[in-house]
Amino acid sequence: MSANVAAAAKATPPPEDKSAISVRDMRKCFGDHEVLKGISLEAHKGDVISILGSSGSGKSTMLRCINLLETPDSGEVRVDGELIRMKQGRDGRQMPADIRQVERIRANLAMVFQSFNLWSHMTVLENLVAAPTHVLKRPRAECLEQAEILLKRVGIWERRNYYPPHMSGGQQQRAAIARALAMNPKVMLFDEPTSALDPELVGEVLRVMRSLAEEGRTMLVVTHEMGFARDVSSKVMFLHKGEVDSVGEPKEMFARPPTPQFKQFIANFNK
Amino acid sequence: MAFDFYLSTMWSVLKALPLTLEIWFFGIAFGLLIATGLTWLRASGYKLGEYFTRAYVFIFRGSPLLVQLYLIYFGLSQFDFVRHSPVLWPILRDPMYCTIVAMALNTAAYESEIFRGALRAVPVGQIEAAKAFGMSAFTRFRLVTLPIALRLALPAYSTEIILMTKATALASVVTIMEMMGTAQKIQHDTFRPIEVLTCAGVIYLLLNLSIARIFAWVEYRLSPHLRPPPEQSQQIRPVPEVL
Numbered sequence: 153m154s155a156n157v158a159a160a161a162k163a164t165p166p167p168e169d170k171s172a173i174s175v176r177d178m179r180k181c182f183g184d185h186e187v188l189k190g191i192s193l194e195a196h197k198g199d200v201i202s203i204l205g206s207s208g209s210g211k212s213t214m215l216r217c218i219n220l221l222e223t224p225d226s227g228e229v230r231v232d233g234e235l236i237r238m239k240q241g242r243d244g245r246q247m248p249a250d251i252r253q254v255e256r257i258r259a260n261l262a263m264v265f266q267s268f269n270l271w272s273h274m275t276v277l278e279n280l281v282a283a284p285t286h287v288l289k290r291p292r293a294e295c296l297e298q299a300e301i302l303l304k305r306v307g308i309w310e311r312r313n314y315y316p317p318h319m320s321g322g323q324q325q326r327a328a329i330a331r332a333l334a335m336n337p338k339v340m341l342f343d344e345p346t347s348a349l350d351p352e353l354v355g356e357v358l359r360v361m362r363s364l365a366e367e368g369r370t371m372l373v374v375t376h377e378m379g380f381a382r383d384v385s386s387k388v389m390f391l392h393k394g395e396v397d398s399v400g401e402p403k404e405m406f407a408r409p410p411t412p413q414f415k416q417f418i419a420n421f422n423k
Numbered sequence: 424m425a426f427d428f429y430l431s432t433m434w435s436v437l438k439a440l441p442l443t444l445e446i447w448f449f450g451i452a453f454g455l456l457i458a459t460g461l462t463w464l465r466a467s468g469y470k471l472g473e474y475f476t477r478a479y480v481f482i483f484r485g486s487p488l489l490v491q492l493y494l495i496y497f498g499l500s501q502f503d504f505v506r507h508s509p510v511l512w513p514i515l516r517d518p519m520y521c522t523i524v525a526m527a528l529n530t531a532a533y534e535s536e537i538f539r540g541a542l543r544a545v546p547v548g549q550i551e552a553a554k555a556f557g558m559s560a561f562t563r564f565r566l567v568t569l570p571i572a573l574r575l576a577l578p579a580y581s582t583e584i585i586l587m588t589k590a591t592a593l594a595s596v597v598t599i600m601e602m603m604g605t606a607q608k609i610q611h612d613t614f615r616p617i618e619v620l621t622c623a624g625v626i627y628l629l630l631n632l633s634i635a636r637i638f639a640w641v642e643y644r645l646s647p648h649l650r651p652p653p654e655q656s657q658q659i660r661p662v663p664e665v666l
Binding site: 257258259263265268270271286287314331341 | 546548549551552553554555556557558559560562566567570571574645646647648649652
């Protein structure tokens with residue numbers, strides 16, 4: 153369904169309706185340490201943006217600030233054109249003005265975590281059904297049906313009645329992707345989805361992500377997978393010390409690194 | 424002869440079992456209510472609530488249940504306002520109620536600590552996932568935090584319940600003829616402490632054995648995810664209606 157929406161958006165682009173996520177001048181400190189020093193990002197519908205950067209560059213924090221798992225100190229986040237309203241908290245820090253709005257927006261921004269974070273006391277099927285029934289209030293039967301289809305798609309339908317601890321990392325991450333898909337999200341956020349996996353399990357997860365990109369889903373992917381960034385994403389964003397160092401078309405970026413930092417970064421990977 | 428005595432003692436003590444169970448049940452039921460309140464107060468983030476629960480736990484966990492029971496039963500009636508209160512006096516002049524109050528207040532201190540620990544041990548990532556999927560604080564608590572915390576709390580909670588079973592014996596010191604009170608009376612009448620106390624001890628043992636078995640069963644049912652994975656061929660478990 154989402155594929156059709158994305159395709160339709162591509163065919164007739166109403167200019168104001170194209171932005172999926174827009175971040176403007178986002179800042180975030182942890183104590184004295186400034187992790188994000190004014191990040192801006194524009195994701196259009198259908199964009200697959202790979203966010204690269206060495207550890208500590210702020211890429212995960214940026215992603216977590218978009219769905220308010222971390223509260224940015226300043227800056228604007230718009231999802232689908234809608235501004236997430238913030239207010240001053242009593243301690244002087246920024247906080248969400250309307251938690252209902254945040255919850256509604258989060259439901260449109262499904263997230264896939266580095267450590268899967270499947271709910272361990274629920275079976276895979278229950279994991280897929282929990283949020284759609286309780287957050288989107290969709291009928292349970294319909295959710296179950298969709299869940300089975302999604303599990304077939306990511307190739308773990310046979311494991312639908314298993315509990316997360318009984319599956320391999322790759323299977324858990326595919327279940328987590330299916331759980332995200334079950335929300336029919338407008339944008340999918342991936343926070344280093346393959347970093348916790350054994351090398352031989354990375355491929356199965358990347359294959360699923362590639363197929364999502366191919367059907368036109370909007371994705372923000374924090375990753376260390378250079379192959380994915382180069383071959384699958386439509387845009388690459390390189391963060392360096394809390395700032396956007398460079399943004400560009402992947403083939404171009406990798407062929408002619410625009411900055412010495414990015415050149416250094418990919419050189420380290422090719423070693 | 425000895426056998427007959429054992430049998431008759433057994434029977435007499437067993438007849439007091441319902442009373443023991445009554446104290447036990449109401450003690451842990453009210454205790455659970457108070458513990459839930461304390462846990463909520465502690466987790467709410469209000470400084471005042473935290474100080475109150477800390478002080479509560481310090482007092483009720485730090486002093487013997489027997490002292491608390493004596494203070495409630497013998498001590499409080501010293502105060503005029505207690506004796507003249509239409510609400511407090513009917514409760515505090517009754518040894519049964521006093522025992523239940525003392526047990527509830529005491530176990531609540533332990534249980535609130537058990538629950539606090541369990542809540543803190545819920546993996547942050549799973550709560551974050553619930554947040555990231557747009558669940559409200561209440562839904563998050565109901566679907567994720569609470570089910571996981573309950574499973575974590577269960578082993579320690581079952582121990583506390585068993586301790587409470589044994590604590591019901593203290594009711595005998597405030598004139599209640601539950602199992603221990605009954606046993607003591609028979610002992611005084613017959614001067615055969617070994618036989619009588621053995622009977623009482625065996626009944627307490629069997630009672631606690633069944634309680635432990637019940638908790639073990641509940642724990643087993645609630646934690647299939649902590650056991651080795653099922654065989655491929657095994658059951659297709661239907662998804663329950665209520666998560």
